[in-house]
Amino acid sequence: MKQIDPPRLNPTINDIARVAEVSLATVDRVLNARPGVRETTVKKVNRAIADLGYVRDTAAANLARGRVYNFVFILPSNKNEFLTSLETQIADLNTGLRHERTRLSFVRVAAFDPMALAAAINAIDTRQVDGVAIFGPETPSVRDSVAHLKKNGITVVSLVADIPSSERDDYVGVDNVAAGRTAGQLLGRFLGARRGKILVLTGSMLARDHLERRLGFDEVMGQDFPDLDVLASLEGRDDPDLIERLLPDTLRDNPDVIGIYSSAAGNEGLLRFFEKHQPVPRPVVVAHELTPLSRQALVGGMFDAVISQDSGHLVRSAVRIMRANSDRMPINIAQERIRIDVYLKENMPQ
Amino acid sequence: MKQIDPPRLNPTINDIARVAEVSLATVDRVLNARPGVRETTVKKVNRAIADLGYVRDTAAANLARGRVYNFVFILPSNKNEFLTSLETQIADLNTGLRHERTRLSFVRVAAFDPMALAAAINAIDTRQVDGVAIFGPETPSVRDSVAHLKKNGITVVSLVADIPSSERDDYVGVDNVAAGRTAGQLLGRFLGARRGKILVLTGSMLARDHLERRLGFDEVMGQDFPDLDVLASLEGRDDPDLIERLLPDTLRDNPDVIGIYSSAAGNEGLLRFFEKHQPVPRPVVVAHELTPLSRQALVGGMFDAVISQDSGHLVRSAVRIMRANSDRMPINIAQERIRIDVYLKENMPQ
């Protein structure tokens, strides 16, 4: 058997204290950057830490502290399957983590409403909360609110849609440009040699994720499938009723639509439309998010492929990152990279 | 803010001891099913545990015990990128887990050799090791060896290829039948209306994963693409040289091969063949496992899609499951389900 690493025992603060010739309390003060230690002592301790390759045992530290992590998710308040699934994952993980000193909760704020989001962020009790995960639009007011959190030492991650201009510590979600590209490639390949128009159904161009997907989609269509004519986006604001109303007109004006990219939370409206109007031949459809509805559509042959992101992974990843940041511990990038899942009816989970 | 769960403090063994009117030591004995406790006392304690909804704090327990988990991976010894990647993941995770009381190591045994595998399993020191993850063929001798491990209280998981007839605790890997189906659907859709022959390149029909993929592939081809003629499998034994030698003859005999399903570790041989013979038009190719070579083939247009499983996820999942089993703790099924990843050049990670 090949031992990958020597089974050397890890050094503890006792070792540090001994080597640095100070007491445990002083080591602890240095470790936690607490004030009231002479500069030379700090140096001595840090030297011992470096020499011994000390790494703090977080479990023991948390035990001693009685520490409880308090993380809040801020989500859009509109109802769709993806959001429902995120909520379920948060609730489930919360009960799963009850015995791991971690409490999860969530707030809902009006979708596509930057001011409401900023207000919700500002309403966070910075003394109670250790981390915040935000799923919402990127605007100056939101950026300011994030800055406020960071100033109070709270770790912040953006979720699903990034807020890169803010001081958020990390982004948890897929590369949406790449997701759009993937959708484009799939739609193009599935259409083969056919020529015609492509309809892109989106939510709101205010949402960074929606915008990026459209960008990536257009890139690939322009490059690899110049014979396909991509129409301007239909903004459905993730509202099934609105989408159901908008679709008939659009498709009447463009009878040669042979492909549809449902890039946001518009699947319900789209499927209702299909149900009612039964277009023949049905356009090739690539949609987003694997949910009960889209699964059924895949099985029933209404959708051809679904691009997705694992909501469980999103939530677990956000929590792991917030915990690591709270502990000033490193994160495993590879584990936290959210995959762009491609589902056909044959590889759906379960 | 919506609190999902009341922030009630979790009960500790002190609470149990108080309620059951016994000492801490007795509670500990009951919790760990140690002998020497009167039946009535056991009942009292268990009652208190149930009443208070006690859940053991594993971190504290491990701290007290000085417990170190020792897990061994048994892998085939042939060299290919997928195995290299698994090894890397094991080594990386091992250093990452050094401070979490977990030691990982691996052994290599001759591929497709059940006796060698059984011998390697039997060579495991059952007093030193807490869990074993096995990637290898399923035969009676292997089953016996697994039974031997289980008899000694060691947790066993099968990795990548299942050993369902054995007493292994869990299987960590994809549903290979579904993976084969996915490959079939993708290949069929990408070929569109074209007619011709399909070549399936496999490793060994002794390997359950290879067999299952072929099964799933045939199901879909027969059902959805009856115009495509799937040839008998070419068994390459995951050996690049052998594959490179076999391919020219097969393709000469079947000049109308328009699609290839590279279902095992034969990508290197296949790509070498492409390099040398430059077939025009190149057949549509669906291959397995995202590796440096297959990534390059996707980007360069040699492969059209890659079905994959995340090697990091495989290893992390195996470790989490072995740890949970060792602690007699529940596992989160959803988190441990290995996805059948579909990669086009547009959605490859990085």
Added chain:
DNA sequence: GTGAAAGCGCTAACAA
């Protein structure tokens, strides 16, 4: 500025 000592939840001698 620094140290001694108690304690987090649990386990493991050792007594009784």
Added chain:
DNA sequence: TTGTTAGCGCTTTCAC
């Protein structure tokens, strides 16, 4: 068969 006690690695009073 049961209880007492020390201790795992770390934090946190409270003295000095």
